[in-house]
Amino acid sequence: SSSAVRVTIKEDCKPLLLSNEQLTTLMNDMDAAIRNGLAKDTNPSSIVKCYVTYVQDLPNGTERGKFLALDLGGTNFRVLLIELGENNYFHMDSEIFKVPAHIQTGKGTELFDHIAKCLAEFVKKHNLDNKKALPLGFTFSFPLRQVGLTKGYLNSWTKGFNCSGVVDEDVVRLLKEAIKRRKDVEIDVCGILNDTTGTLMSCAWKNPNTKIGVIVGTGCNACYVEKVENAELFDGDKTKPYVIVNTEWGAFGDDGKLDAVRTKYDRQIDEDSLNPGQQRFEKMISGMYMGEIVRLAIVDLANQNKLFEGRLSEQMKTKGAFGTSYVSDIEGDKANYKETLKVLNEMGINDPSLVDCANVRYICECVSRRSAHLVSAGLAVLLNKMDEKSVTIGVDGSVYRFHPYFHKLMVEKTKQLTKSDIKFDMMLSEDGSGRGAALVAAVAVRDELPSMTNGFSAK
Numbered sequence: 318s319s320s321a322v323r324v325t326i327k328e329d330c331k332p333l334l335l336s337n338e339q340l341t342t343l344m345n346d347m348d349a350a351i352r353n354g355l356a357k358d359t360n361p362s363s364i365v366k367c368y369v370t371y372v373q374d375l376p377n378g379t380e381r382g383k384f385l386a387l388d389l390g391g392t393n394f395r396v397l398l399i400e401l402g403e404n405n406y407f408h409m410d411s412e413i414f415k416v417p418a419h420i421q422t423g424k425g426t427e428l429f430d431h432i433a434k435c436l437a438e439f440v441k442k443h444n445l446d447n448k449k450a451l452p453l454g455f456t457f458s459f460p461l462r463q464v465g466l467t468k469g470y471l472n473s474w475t476k477g478f479n480c481s482g483v484v485d486e487d488v489v490r491l492l493k494e495a496i497k498r499r500k501d502v503e504i505d506v507c508g509i510l511n512d513t514t515g516t517l518m519s520c521a522w523k524n525p526n527t528k529i530g531v532i533v534g535t536g537c538n539a540c541y542v543e544k545v546e547n548a549e550l551f552d553g554d555k556t557k558p559y560v561i562v563n564t565e566w567g568a569f570g571d572d573g574k575l576d577a578v579r580t581k582y583d584r585q586i587d588e589d590s591l592n593p594g595q596q597r598f599e600k601m602i603s604g605m606y607m608g609e610i611v612r613l614a615i616v617d618l619a620n621q622n623k624l625f626e627g628r629l630s631e632q633m634k635t636k637g638a639f640g641t642s643y644v645s646d647i648e649g650d651k652a653n654y655k656e657t658l659k660v661l662n663e664m665g666i667n668d669p670s671l672v673d674c675a676n677v678r679y680i681c682e683c684v685s686r687r688s689a690h691l692v693s694a695g696l697a698v699l700l701n702k703m704d705e706k707s708v709t710i711g712v713d714g715s716v717y718r719f720h721p722y723f724h725k726l727m728v729e730k731t732k733q734l735t736k737s738d739i740k741f742d743m744m745l746s747e748d749g750s751g752r753g754a755a756l757v758a759a760v761a762v763r764d765e766l767p768s769m770t771n772g773f774s775a776k
């Protein structure tokens with residue numbers, strides 16, 4: 318029980334606890350940053366970019382047919398075939414392809430040739446009738462400046478990718494050209510989107526009330542349904558009332574707005590990262606960093622003789638060695654610290670005391686609770702700004718999915734921070750990046766060709 322946690326550890330962890338007052342201050346700043354991102358004059362200097370997606374129509378359940386999807390920018394590169402039918406019928410075949418390291422950091426044309434090759438292999442293997450062009454949705458989870466549903470310029474590479482000749486280029490054009498070079502498949506690229514939009518779309522297909530999509534996985538980001546009149550940079554169909562805005566809120570705080578709540582561990586994480594000074598909100602939240610924050614706290618406290626009688630292992634001193642899944646394991650312990658002992662043993666800490674276990678668990682709780690509360694603050698900003706009386710929030714990502722209390726923590730805190738007349742619920746969006754891409758393609762086909770809503774058929 319938490320009574321076993323040493324008083325001094327509680328004292329040391331205090332900077333990790335955020336009061337509602339602190340969260341409210343943060344919300345005001347986030348709200349201002351989002352408004353800056355939306356407005357034409359302030360967008361260029363805004364930290365939160367609020368990219369307009371050009372996705373204006375949510376699925377309405379009448380989408381039918383088979384659609385291809387590409388998913389690049391998560392943990393894996395995947396090609397998918399998705400079939401939508403009557404009564405929420407959904408079927409998906411997918412294949413994971415490797416993107417070798419030399420391609421991840423090589424020439425852009427080689428990356429897109431590789432993607433087109435995987436696509437062609439997949440189409441052949443699945444015997445798809447390719448007499449008419451196959452509709453495809455492309456989930457491309459990197460910051461993208463879109464000027465249309467099928468036109469978007471890469472702002473910068475992230476997550477280990479760095480191919481030449483792609484930044485500031487239209488990614489859809491690069492994909493189409495690579496497909497053309499092969500001459501063996503006919504593909505109609507119907508839309509490009511990121512994983513948050515995919516998450517929103519895939520939830521909306523089941524639940525039309527979905528108006529926010531959020532990811533807590535390797536990174537953290539959110540998108541929401543905004544009024545067209547508020548998205549000043551939107552240059553599409555202004556007769557339609559709404560458009561999805563991809564906030565890219567992970568960059569919140571890069572101008573110093575989070576400095577009051579960042580701890581010494583957060584500063585160290587940032588300094589030691591591949592992108593110092595960037596994505597500071599994300600670095601306090603997502604799976605790529607949460608375990609490392611816990612590890613830094615453990616090392617710091619052990620060095621002060623407050624844990625393990627001051628003894629540390631090489632493993633525990635190794636950057637990145639404490640994965641975020643350990644946080645879930647430790648907090649999922651039912652009794653007797655069985656999982657905690659297992660994790661600590663795997664980390665090379667032998668014979669920790671039960672007080673050590675209680676303390677390590679307490680550190681994990683502080684870090685994961687803070688993460689959930691920061692996401693909640695962001696969601697409350699969006700809910701209050703939209704001011705819709707009832708909203709479903711689609712959530713994806715391994716942190717939300719596997720952490721034992723993340724959902725509960727998020728619901729609780731979001732409720733406290735949201736106007737009292739707004740009702741919301743949160744649901745897991747399974748495989749938003751795959752399904753969502755197909756749904757964007759399906760909706761585009763549905764709207765453009767009302768007489769031909771069937772996509773294409775398999776032999």
Ligand SMILES: Nc1ncnc2c1ncn2[C@@H]1O[C@H](COP(=O)(O)OP(=O)(O)O)[C@@H](O)[C@H]1O
Nearest residue numbers: 391392534535604605641642645714715716719
């Ligand atoms: N059981 C778990 N509990 C919490 N976080 C996890 C767990 N398993 C994996 N993660 C974290 O989730 C991140 C991967 O997120 P995921 O949603 O699977 O993929 P991506 O965001 O790349 O599409 C990694 O940073 C990993 O540390």
